[in-house]
Amino acid sequence: MFDRSTLLAAIPGLVHGFTDREGGVSTGRYASLNMASKWGDDVVAVAENRRRLGVAAGFDPARLRLVRQVHGAAVAGPENTSPDAEADALVTTVRARETVGVLTADCVPVLIADRDGTAAAAVHSGWRGTLAGVVPAAVRVLLARGIKPADLVVAIGPCIEQPAFEVGPEVAAAFEPRFVDTRSTRPHIDLVAAVRDQLVALGVPAETIERVGGCTHAHPHRWFSYRRDGACIGQMLAFIGWA
Numbered sequence: 001m002f003d004r005s006t007l008l009a010a011i012p013g014l015v016h017g018f019t020d021r022e023g024g025v026s027t028g029r030y031a032s033l034n035m036a037s038k039w040g041d042d043v044v045a046v047a048e049n050r051r052r053l054g055v056a057a058g059f060d061p062a063r064l065r066l067v068r069q070v071h072g073a074a075v076a077g078p079e080n081t082s083p084d085a086e087a088d089a090l091v092t093t094v095r096a097r098e099t100v101g102v103l104t105a106d107c108v109p110v111l112i113a114d115r116d117g118t119a120a121a122a123v124h125s126g127w128r129g130t131l132a133g134v135v136p137a138a139v140r141v142l143l144a145r146g147i148k149p150a151d152l153v154v155a156i157g158p159c160i161e162q163p164a165f166e167v168g169p170e171v172a173a174a175f176e177p178r179f180v181d182t183r184s185t186r187p188h189i190d191l192v193a194a195v196r197d198q199l200v201a202l203g204v205p206a207e208t209i210e211r212v213g214g215c216t217h218a219h220p221h222r223w224f225s226y227r228r229d230g231a232c233i234g235q236m237l238a239f240i241g242w243a
Contacts, residue, residue, distance in 0.1 A: 001022060001023040001033060005212050007155065008111060011115060011153065013094070013117050015057050015059045015099060016113075017053075017057050018157035021236070024048070026046070029232055032049075033052075035050065035053070039233060040232050041234065059243050060243070064100075065081060065083075066090075066100075067086065067087045068087075069102065070086045071124075074086060075087055075090070076089070076090045076091070088125070090102070092121075093119045093120075094117060097242050098241050099242070101238060102123060103124070104216075104238065105236065106226045108124075108126070108156060108157070109157040109236070109238030110157070111157070111238055112139065114152055115152075115153060123135050127165075127171060127189060130191055130198075135198050149204050149205075153208050158213030158216050158223050159191060160225065160227055161191075161192065161218070165191065166187070167186065179191075
């Protein structure tokens with residue numbers, strides 16, 4: 001149903017995870033643990049999937065905060081609770097007693113928290129968001145709260161990996177060459193390495209950045225993948241917060 005980070009799991013009171021596609025009630029292309037009805041799934045089935053996840057993970061689905069993801073770098077803070085807000089990162093605090101999440105089906109999901117468990121963030125970083133700097137934007141919001149980079153713990157969840165992430169030359173040119181593999185006919189981008197590099201550049205220790213899960217494209221029975229299956233499929237949820 002979902003995977004957890006051993007580093008984030010050590011923070012008292014924090015709930016978090018990266019869902020897969022197993023253990024839900026959705027059918028067909030959405031089978032089975034689809035976390036969103038964006039691409040046509042039954043809203044009742046999605047609600048039941050979220051209920052099951054909440055029971056298993058220990059949070060109230062009614063207090064799950066999501067936003068409209070637009071592949072940008074905007075961050076929705078604790079005061080912005082509108083589901084119509086356009087952002088690709090959400091920050092919350094222990095006082096809010098809520099869970100924040102982002103939906104993915106190949107893009108990089110990133111969960112961040114401080115060791116003391118006072119604040120956390122969920123980030124959706126596709127190739128556009130990575131170039132726009134959505135992960136650094138979320139980290140800076142946390143740092144503005146007085147948290148030090150060395151006190152941050154980060155988990156990078158299941159996403160499309162470099163061997164499967166073929167792009168056009170114009171996209172490849174926007175990334176630093178060290179993140180681009182040009183040995184194939186078309187270039188391939190390593191988004192995980194790019195996101196990790198952004199975190200380290202802001203002072204987050206490499207040893208507090210954990211990779212959870214694998215390549216969404218390579219495992220059709222484990223994860224949804226937009227690149228592999230196209231639209232009208234399910235989405236995974238990366239969530240973090242407090243019960």
